[in-house]
Amino acid sequence: MAANRTGVTSPRTPLKSILTEKAKGIPNDSAGTVKAQTIEELHSLQRKRSAPNTPLQGTAGAFANLSEDERQRQQLQSISASLASLTRGTGPKVIRGDPGGGKYEAVSHVAHHHHIEAPVISVSDSSLKFTHVLYNLSPGELYEQALKYEKGSFLTSTGALATLSGAKTGRSPRDKRVVIDDTTQDELWWGKGSPNIEMDEHTFMVNRERAVFVNDQFLNWDPKNRIKVRFVSCRAYHSLFMHNMCIRPTSEELENFGTPDFTIYNAGQFPCNRYTHYMTSSTSIDINLNRKEMVILGTQYAGEMKKGLFSLMHYLMPKRHILSLHSGCNMGKDGDVALFFGLSGTGKTTQSTDHNRFLIGDDEHCWSDDCISNIEGGCYAKCIDLSKEKEPDIWNAIKFGTVLENVVFDEHTREVDYTDKSVTENTRAAYPIEFIPNAKIPCFCPHPKNVILLACDAFGVLPPVSKLSLAQTMYHFISGYTALVAGTVDGIKEPTATFSACFGAAFLMLHPTTYAAMLAEKMHEHGATGWLVNIGWCGGSYGSGNRIKLPYTRKIINAIHSGSLLKATYEKTEVFGLKIPSEIEGVPQEILRPENASGLKEAYKNTLLKLAGLFKNNFETFTEYKIGEDKLTEEILAAGPIF
Ligand SMILES: Nc1ncnc2c1ncn2[C@@H]1O[C@H](COP(=O)(O)OP(=O)(O)O)[C@@H](O)[C@H]1O
Ligand SMILES: C=C(OP(=O)(O)O)C(=O)O
Ligand SMILES: [Ca+2]
Numbered sequence: 001m002a003a004n005r006t007g008v009t010s011p012r013t014p015l016k017s018i019l020t021e022k023a024k025g026i027p028n029d030s031a032g033t034v035k036a037q038t039i040e041e042l043h044s045l046q047r048k049r050s051a052p053n054t055p056l057q058g059t060a061g062a063f064a065n066l067s068e069d070e071r072q073r074q075q076l077q078s079i080s081a082s083l084a085s086l087t088r089g090t091g092p093k094v095i096r097g098d099p100g101g102g103k104y105e106a107v108s109h110v111a112h113h114h115h116i117e118a119p120v121i122s123v124s125d126s127s128l129k130f131t132h133v134l135y136n137l138s139p140g141e142l143y144e145q146a147l148k149y150e151k152g153s154f155l156t157s158t159g160a161l162a163t164l165s166g167a168k169t170g171r172s173p174r175d176k177r178v179v180i181d182d183t184t185q186d187e188l189w190w191g192k193g194s195p196n197i198e199m200d201e202h203t204f205m206v207n208r209e210r211a212v213f214v215n216d217q218f219l220n221w222d223p224k225n226r227i228k229v230r231f232v233s234c235r236a237y238h239s240l241f242m243h244n245m246c247i248r249p250t251s252e253e254l255e256n257f258g259t260p261d262f263t264i265y266n267a268g269q270f271p272c273n274r275y276t277h278y279m280t281s282s283t284s285i286d287i288n289l290n291r292k293e294m295v296i297l298g299t300q301y302a303g304e305m306k307k308g309l310f311s312l313m314h315y316l317m318p319k320r321h322i323l324s325l326h327s328g329c330n331m332g333k334d335g336d337v338a339l340f341f342g343l344s345g346t347g348k349t350t351q352s353t354d355h356n357r358f359l360i361g362d363d364e365h366c367w368s369d370d371c372i373s374n375i376e377g378g379c380y381a382k383c384i385d386l387s388k389e390k391e392p393d394i395w396n397a398i399k400f401g402t403v404l405e406n407v408v409f410d411e412h413t414r415e416v417d418y419t420d421k422s423v424t425e426n427t428r429a430a431y432p433i434e435f436i437p438n439a440k441i442p443c444f445c446p447h448p449k450n451v452i453l454l455a456c457d458a459f460g461v462l463p464p465v466s467k468l469s470l471a472q473t474m475y476h477f478i479s480g481y482t483a484l485v486a487g488t489v490d491g492i493k494e495p496t497a498t499f500s501a502c503f504g505a506a507f508l509m510l511h512p513t514t515y516a517a518m519l520a521e522k523m524h525e526h527g528a529t530g531w532l533v534n535i536g537w538c539g540g541s542y543g544s545g546n547r548i549k550l551p552y553t554r555k556i557i558n559a560i561h562s563g564s565l566l567k568a569t570y571e572k573t574e575v576f577g578l579k580i581p582s583e584i585e586g587v588p589q590e591i592l593r594p595e596n597a598s599g600l601k602e603a604y605k606n607t608l609l610k611l612a613g614l615f616k617n618n619f620e621t622f623t624e625y626k627i628g629e630d631k632l633t634e635e636i637l638a639a640g641p642i643f
């Protein structure tokens with residue numbers, strides 16, 4: 001038996017059809033003859049062996065000095081350590097390849113770098129059992145896995161992978177648990193208003209078992225503050241999602257990957273045992289900072305993983321005096337940078353993806369002494385009612401490689417109907433950032449000139465745009481007001497007024513005033529201007545008024561970017577004391593002042609006071625805290641509504 005260039009030994013079956021044609025003397029007018037002697041050889045020729053990509057344990061070793069076997073051994077050892085459990089301190093035997101073995105027969109004899117000969121072993125004793133690992137598969141390989149084995153996976157007409165996240169189509173913030181220990185007890189934000197609910201170490205370990213797909217990737221484009229993360233998951237869909245959302249290492253970077261700084265175990269299709277202490281449902285998202293691990297059970301909503309890592313960054317970065325931000329970020333051709341803060345569904349992704357500006361990132365950033373850097377390597381856009389005309393760059397990013405969650409499509413044409421809410425209102429597309437043509441890679445940029453706070457005001461009383469003083473910016477940053485748009489958080493069906501500190505309380509690990517003080521200091525130092533932009537209703541609340549049209553918001557934001565809005569004349573509103581520009585080119589003047597837009601002055605005033613009351617009520621929890629120096633604390637308290 002001859003070994004071909006993929007190192008496969010060829011069985012004997014000759015390619016009969018080729019021989020038969022020759023024998024008959026029929027001239028062969030095809031472009032070329034097949035080099036393979038057998039069908040198996042032909043199939044093995046189809047797949048060229050790719051460049052090696054293997055992480056090594058501990059400190060980096062030069063790839064060239066190690067034999068292929070040794071690299072494989074070290075890599076499997078590192079993954080095995082990640083899979084060590086409560087009962088097995090030393091981790092299982094791991095093997096690369098598809099656990100189905102037989103199911104993947106077509107390639108099981110090919111020494112492809114991801115699919116080393118996988119013996120089918122069915123011994124129940126855990127010490128003898130092999131755990132099959134599919135390591136850093138490519139999108140193509142993950143598509144095949146998803147299409148073969150995961151119900152609800154389909155190819156759409158543009159080449160995206162349509163998937164279903166199961167019963168959960170949004171995050172489950174009530175099911176987040178954080179292991180409490182001597183350190184975290186003092187460090188973290190616990191108690192009233194905090195998203196961090198305690199659990200103990202033992203329960204964490206019970207919830208942490210199984211999985212097959214392994215991804216090793218990075219967070220944070222700032223090279224000085226890069227974090228190494230490993231995902232262990234049971235679904236190709238989740239592996240592809242993280243491949244798209246995190247920073248993808250080059251094969252060279254992967255060689256030197258070493259031990260991850262943090263590991264996520266996602267076994268979302270398996271419920272947690274709700275009779276376990278600390279569990280209140282069959283869903284559980286557990287963070288153990290001491291073990292540097294996170295476990296996800298009972299939800300397959302992929303956003304849970306990216307936002308879980310975001311929580312981690314909210315813990316790690318402030319320790320390095322770096323501010324983590326729930327914001328989008330883009331940069332103009334002249335280098336002017338804008339941040340877009342906002343709760344889920346308030347337009348961070350939509351507004352940061354601007355064809356005339358460079359995209360730095362759509363959702364999670366770090367602000368260090370040197371720069372703004374994106375934490376992620378991909379975007380996660382809401383796609384309900386997505387249209388090519390209004391959001392062309394997002395539309396065009398939905399192609400091969402993109403994970404399209406919970407959308408409805410035509411069974412035959414595979415064309416997606418973005419207006420269909422049958423599965424959920426929170427339909428999503430996750431794509432690598434380079435799918436946006438004007439993404440700036442590497443994703444970092446200079447300090448921001450403008451800090452835009454996005455709110456979706458369902459009451460229709462906040463102006464479409466107002467200029468904020470630093471104290472007002474801090475007041476609104478800490479308040480984090482919006483009307484939560486249906487669907488993103490499980491169980492919310494109608495827009496409801498919500499306050500979420502720092503526009504992302506669900507992801508904060510430390511007290512909100514810690515982040516607020518850092519933001520104030522940085523904005524002051526770099527002379528950034530704060531703006532409040534309402535992308536919600538204007539002139540009457542949800543139901544009676546109209547939603548501010550996206551093209552108007554774009555015009556407003558362009559006027560902020562260009563600096564022209566800074567020079568406008570302003571009037572101060574009653575109650576909230578917001579400064580409203582008297583005009584903006586291309587935006588109807590009457591919508592700039594909501595009281596003009598709304599028919600009934602009386603109703604407007606009542607609604608305004610109602611909202612002001614909600615703001616005041618919400619801010620009460622923060623009045624005992626110091627934010628920066630004494631003077632700033634006082635100014636912030638005075639920057640809220642007065643009535
Ligand atoms: N004026 C507007 N500005 C921004 N988004 C708008 C506006 N009007 C409607 N939308 C829609 O609101 C949603 C905003 O979602 P997205 O940008 O994904 O929010 P986030 O990234 O903050 O979670 C999109 O579906 C977008 O099409
Ligand atoms: C993924 C999420 O983020 P956002 O809606 O802010 O894009 C989410 O909140 O579930
Ligand atoms: Ca977000």
Ligand SMILES: [Mn+2]
Nearest residue numbers: 348349363380
């Ligand atoms: Mn977003």
